[in-house]
Amino acid sequence: MVEVENLNKIYTVGSKQEKVLDGITFHIQKGELVLLRGVSGSGKTTLLSILAGMEKPSSGKVLIDSEPISKLPDIHLSHFRAKKIGMVFQHFNLIENLTLLDNVLVPLVANRVGLKEAKEMALAALKNARIEHKKDAYPNRLSGGEKQRGAIARAIVAKPSLLLCDEPTANLDSKNSQSFIEQLMQMHKEGQTIVVATHDPIFETLECEHRIIDIKNGKIV
């Protein structure tokens, strides 16, 4: 499902080079739930961005469903991302001037799904994320937990092969965090492959089979 081999990422600022990821290697099987754990600045978000095809590595192999996503031409990469990757961000990243339903429709538009079918899929995703009752609300009228559920609905609506979550509970209170974890476990139970980058200790209470990858200073420890 996911193969990462000898992945390196170096940022160059002026004459200074900073190695953010250093020889990362791991494999993730289909249906696995993986926690990328590490303190802020350890390289989790960079790794997730590379897995999502939003950033290019400096060197190393990244295969998702056997596709070398770091080497795909842009046109294919956008298509691949829209079809195969779902992403939940720390700050939710909902589009403020679209209703929740329209926000969830966005990935389907990118996948060229017909409007009628897209609406059905979006409503199903909102129902699955338990936020269907807020479908006509704008993001600024939603609480943090509601926004996060909307973001989950948007991430899973196109039925991606891989769901990536970047610090999903960082802006949630403990009740909403717990609710998010329950949802995560439900999706895992349904066979969704999930990678969560987090340093939130609440994930230590995760009551399902999962694997932890600890990252420190850009290396797996």
Place this chain on the structure above:
Amino acid sequence: MNSLFLNNQVIVYIFSETVLALLTLIIFVMALKFIRYWDFNSFSNFQLKLEKEANLVMTIATFLFTLKLLLLIYFVYTIDNLSLIVPGAMCGAGVISANDYGMTLLFVKIIVIFGLLLFLVVNHYDLLGKNYPLFRFKSWVIVTAALLIFGEFYLDISYFTNIDTSVPVSCCSALFGNLEGANPLPFGLDIKMLLVLFFTLYFGAVVALYLESRLLSTLLLALFGVIAYYSVVYFFGTYVYELPTHKCPFCMLQKEYNYIGYLIWGSLFFGLYFGFIWVIMSLRSYKLERIKLASILLLTLFVAINSFYVANYYLHNGVLLENIK
């Protein structure tokens, strides 16, 4: 330096060509690097860097090559306008033959445009593949086109700096009038035979393209290109001008003739280009139906426009011009 070099349109043209030549130099060097080091199967830092640079280079190349297409039209427009300054010239034909560089420059430009169109098509299909299947070929097209562009730039400068505005040039009336008495057509053809060949080669080229015969298409398109040029200058053009002695490829580009020359020559060249591009791409196992269709339609448009002028003249006057003997 002559006064013509300081003409506004020439300055704009030369400045634009200089900028594009500098951009060409950048992509030329990068394309050589790609040819030498590209290895898509590698995940090394160097290869990933090359892939990022490739994105930039292909964007620059697409921008540059699209501008070159527009600049060719501007070049034709410029030399046509210079006929007001160059003594003896009545249209671009006089200006382009003002020195030895002119016709060579025009010929090189026509070849360059073919190279650029080929790049745009190859680049499009390369990016449709997930592993850049035409990348090396595309890089070679860039290198070849760049070399031609450097040559073209040298000819541009040489041409515009060597037009002597104190010496009258020969224009279409004198240029083609000189040939009276001698047969200006190739292979000793007369006009009737030229027209038979014109229509036969047109049908042949269209059928060869339709039947997807590469060798026959190449041969017939090349022959049709040559015969079509002479047919327009020595026969069809006279119906555009409605004057049997006016045998000029340039005057039809002027306002007096509704700029029809741009459509006539444009449909011919792009029809031929697309035909050749179809042949080249089919050699690499790409069956480009749209390109083939575009070639057939453009060549048909070319033949139709030319035929229209003859038919229109005949319907209005009940006779043909005197040039069919």
